[in-house]
Amino acid sequence: MILSLSKDTIEVVKEQDVVFTKNRVKEVAVRIKMGLVNQTRLITAASELLRNMMRYANGGKCTIEVVSSGRTNGIRLTFTDKGPGIPDIAKAMEDGFSTGKSLGLGLPGTKRLVNEFDIRSNVGEGTTVTIIKWANG
């Protein structure tokens, strides 16, 4: 059972919004007393997903939520875009696969950085990625 304690949505359309959003994530992480290593992991994960959103979908929305599972608090980030979508999610989650000219580590790497990772995508409609990082997980 995961409860949402606070919610904040940011529109990401410009390159500067990426840095702004990352700073907001950091603020929230500091507020719930997340450890430095976990903070860095979460921000790096956010950075990967934000970049993906900017690069492949020309921007989208990022929702920052403080969530609670009873014992521990954490942060849930939801990235929603209206981009082209991902035809083969299994392939996209493989290390080293990229349709752009990047390292192909963004999605699989992000999954390793966070506690919970969920990706849904419909071709032509867009992609939604949800990640959760617990404060001491």
Add this chain to the structure above:
Amino acid sequence: MSFNTHKLLESKKKAILEQWMKNQLADDSLREDLISNEELRSQSEELISALVGNLSMADLTDLDSDEWSPVIEILGGISITRARQGFTPRETGNFVFTLKEALLTVLQAEISDNPQLLFEESMKINRLMDSLSVVTFETFIKGREEVILRQTDEIADISTPVIRVWDGILALPIIGTLDSARTQIVMENLLQEIVETGSSIAILDISGVPAVDSLVAQHLIKTVSATRLMGAECIISGIRPEIAQTVVHLGIDLSNIITKASLASALAYAFKSMRLEVRKANSVQKSNTF
């Protein structure tokens, strides 16, 4: 304008100016610290002359037409200088709003006997002055944006210094997020400096980079490869513990790059590979104090 309002206003130019100055000086938001009264008066006079001179021939509804460009130019100029001088949008907006009030006051005094006509003419003046104040805002914001753009450029320039720490050793501290544009600047500066100084070792210090994601890592790898092509060795230093863990989790392979935790150890490594030695001087110089 059908009724000879423009003629009326033209003949009343002085009165309007006086009324306007009175309004402006009475306003709370007047910034005597930023602009002197004389300067304000000359700005106001210039604008009124252009405006009243234009009323006769120009189309009042179409501000895009050429007839209006002198007025808009003056207004834009005033507005941009005000943005740079540090006026608030409200203060800049009031400059136009007080003029509207002055125009309407004069108009009312002149055609008080015909309410219908007064209303019609007032509406016209109102509409005109409203669009002029929108112009003011637009240029005001443009002025501010120019300031921001200039600052962004300045930050980009100052944030990538290449330091000669030793003969043949360059250090480049990177602070802030590394995006494509900055990587380009970093790489250019670094490669240029390698050529100019004939250095054989470059140290990229990323202590000031908040997070290393796959794109930043890719940029770093590219910079290192380019440096190697120039015949120099590149060391990445300033890798903090949390960054190290993140990079491992992401699965980024930095194993064929020399990385060090601190700039000091990178420098030590550089000295070693150049077969330089830093030693404590073993003979203490005899001083005269004894």
